[in-house]
Amino acid sequence: MASSAEWVAVDWGTSNVRAWGIASDGSQTFTAASDKGMGKIARADYPAILSELVADRFAGGDIIICGMAGARQGWLEAPYLDTPANLNRLRAGAVSPAGADTRFAPRILPGVCQRQSGHEDVMRGEETQLLGLLAFQPGFEGTAILPGTHSKWVEIRDGKIIRFSSAMTGEIYEVLSEHSVLRHSFIGERTGPETEAGIADGMTAGLEQPELFTALAFRTRAAALLSGKGPDWCSGYLSGLLVGTEIGGHRDWLGRDAVPLIGSARFARLYGAALTKLGMKSVPIDAADATIAGLKLARAQ
């Protein structure tokens, strides 16, 4: 018989929500997921969605939540911790939303913000993954990269987020490929090895001239018109260009140590390849693993 969940770890993002039942020995007893992310639901919907996710598999106790549920437009605002933000104080900044099943004790962890004029930035969820990084690499100091819709570059010293920078890499790919003139270059069947060639071409261009991103992006279209590049190459080129631009623009954040890449396997591969071109090593860390590890440490704080 499976052990029962002592508490539940929850990652409530903009698009999706995921929950993991955690036994007293730290093992997972169940996982649950839904597409009812913060962006699709109203404040009043949270208690019912949470119950739907966990009620039949969890008798009651702590529910530790990170992510957009703590945004102003989420379930209950968990005010940001300011940089330098101590990752060992996430639990202390958590808020307790009302309205949940009385058997549950939900706590929403805070995000982190950087208020310096000219460097304003925000994160919600990544701070928990970074706490998870400290579980995997105790005492880690340096820069970690969390690739994604809004990639984060984060400098950590002495258990604190010292500074960070968000790049709209994933989202710029989406809006350009769907809504700009480049969309014409993405129509057609995707076949063959041309995607890899496009990634390599775009990555080199972005790493070498990140300051020309808005011009190099147009090359997607021009290469389709002039050099007969197909949708495979074009989608690879735009991905590679965006990743190369992000990394090329943030080069002075990189030291000599291997860079933790917290994200999907696909992103770890892409970013790892770009870092290799710069002579750097990287360490892929699965995003969900980092989130769960971070929520565990936060609960114990």
Add this chain to the structure above:
Amino acid sequence: MASSAEWVAVDWGTSNVRAWGIASDGSQTFTAASDKGMGKIARADYPAILSELVADRFAGGDIIICGMAGARQGWLEAPYLDTPANLNRLRAGAVSPAGADTRFAPRILPGVCQRQSGHEDVMRGEETQLLGLLAFQPGFEGTAILPGTHSKWVEIRDGKIIRFSSAMTGEIYEVLSEHSVLRHSFIGERTGPETEAGIADGMTAGLEQPELFTALAFRTRAAALLSGKGPDWCSGYLSGLLVGTEIGGHRDWLGRDAVPLIGSARFARLYGAALTKLGMKSVPIDAADATIAGLKLARAQ
């Protein structure tokens, strides 16, 4: 009595078409416009749209057309001239589409392309404006900027387009402000002088760190969340950032001479302000004036 049109100058773009009747002394006898740009019509529609625009004000003769009517998906493809492209040979590369009213002799001027691998680029319409620049500044050599949806930076030597670079400045503004997370920061009433402050902040950031555009763009959102910046400041910031990034990324294209800025008054002001920050002078040239001057010179070739 107004003099009659000897010929008609036409700028057939993606979104709109404009026509000017030109008398034998070079003066304009009429202007006409429609929103039937290349992007909205089929190949077979061109003759009727042209007749609708000019038939009741033009007895017959040459109609010189530049722009997207000559694209592959336009009225009739006018193959690109390759760089280095001699602006005095535009007329020689023109094509004559069939199907027009027999009183009319339409000619579509070619665009210009740059085929070098890694630098593929295309223009249609701007080459005619650049020929117009040579009417206003005979013997011009150096770099001209044509700000817009897809801004062009063009180096001209000895009457030829030597090289050029397109930046997706205007289009990236559109897609980010309408389709990305930044759209939340553009909702609300636009009032007051905050737009100018946003433009100045964004322009400085882009000029100083064009390599960080994909990160600095996210600051639009973070500044709205953290520093209470309103839609005015945000729209100004994103505009200024894009213009600053474009100019900052292309700095090595600039010499010491005043830079022709061929475009709208609004763009001339924005780009002129950014160039001033770099200690450079600029000369605004109205886009329509440049197009008409270029079509006149092309007809005389």
